[in-house]
Amino acid sequence: MRQAIKDLLILQAEDLRIRDLKTRFASIPGERAALVAEFDVVRKGLEKAKQDKLKVEQAAKQQAAATKSAQETLQALMIKSTSVKKINEYNAILAEIETAKKNISDSETREIELIDEQEAADKALVKAERSYKAVGRTVQAEVRELDALKAAIVKEIVEREKRSEELAKNVVPSYLESYRRLLARGKGSPVGPIRNGSCANCNLMNSPETILDAKNGKLVSCNNCSFLLYDPDAE
Numbered sequence: 437m438r439q440a441i442k443d444l445l446i447l448q449a450e451d452l453r454i455r456d457l458k459t460r461f462a463s464i465p466g467e468r469a470a471l472v473a474e475f476d477v478v479r480k481g482l483e484k485a486k487q488d489k490l491k492v493e494q495a496a497k498q499q500a501a502a503t504k505s506a507q508e509t510l511q512a513l514m515i516k517s518t519s520v521k522k523i524n525e526y527n528a529i530l531a532e533i534e535t536a537k538k539n540i541s542d543s544e545t546r547e548i549e550l551i552d553e554q555e556a557a558d559k560a561l562v563k564a565e566r567s568y569k570a571v572g573r574t575v576q577a578e579v580r581e582l583d584a585l586k587a588a589i590v591k592e593i594v595e596r597e598k599r600s601e602e603l604a605k606n607v608v609p610s611y612l613e614s615y616r617r618l619l620a621r622g623k624g625s626p627v628g629p630i631r632n633g634s635c636a637n638c639n640l641m642n643s644p645e646t647i648l649d650a651k652n653g654k655l656v657s658c659n660n661c662s663f664l665l666y667d668p669d670a671e
């Protein structure tokens with residue numbers, strides 16, 4: 437293979453590495469945002485678990501107060517019942533006493549349910565705290581890694597761009613112009629081998645003249661996609 441083509445391929449290897457690094461670099465903000473979103477889910481989960489616990493605690497307090505109030509109502513009715521003289525008034529108070537007793541019983545039942553609900557809320561909170569800490573640790577470590585990677589990529593790009601500039605000086609100007617135009621498309625390798633007449637980029641068959649030129653060691657343009665081609669078996 438001619439030295440001029442070898443020089444171009446050396447430059448291309450450098451430039452394609454730079455392109456890969458830039459692609460990787462561009463994907464970092466999205467990855468970072470996904471990590472932050474993942475953490476946000478557990479953070480909100482913890483917030484909700486805390487609120488749920490508060491709610492059920494408040495409900496338990498209110499229920500205890502309701503039981504106490506119902507007990508006081510019963511107490512007052514009992515006292516009142518001792519001073520009632522008329523039978524119909526007495527019967528009415530007895531009915532009220534029954535209602536008060538039922539209210540106390542219902543309220544106490546609800547209090548017991550609320551004890552179970554408090555236990556469940558406590559457990560949920562412990563679980564939420566655990567996953568908040570675990571995910572927090574992981575996310576923090578991964579975000580740190582991404583930030584370090586970003587810095588390393590920037591450094592490598594700067595170094596390789598300098599090297600690319602140096603390598604470009606070795607390349608024949610006419611090659612360089614076509615190469616750079618193709619590289620700027622951002623897809624595929626601007627220079628590739630032609631094999632059995634097929635282009636490495638578009639896979640289509642080239643004309644006999646083009647194939648022959650390549651065989652003679654020339655750098656050719658694909659008849660179809662205009663990407664640069666060389667014959668790896670040329671002298």
Ligand SMILES: [Zn+2]
Binds near residue numbers: 635636
């Ligand atoms: Zn082609």
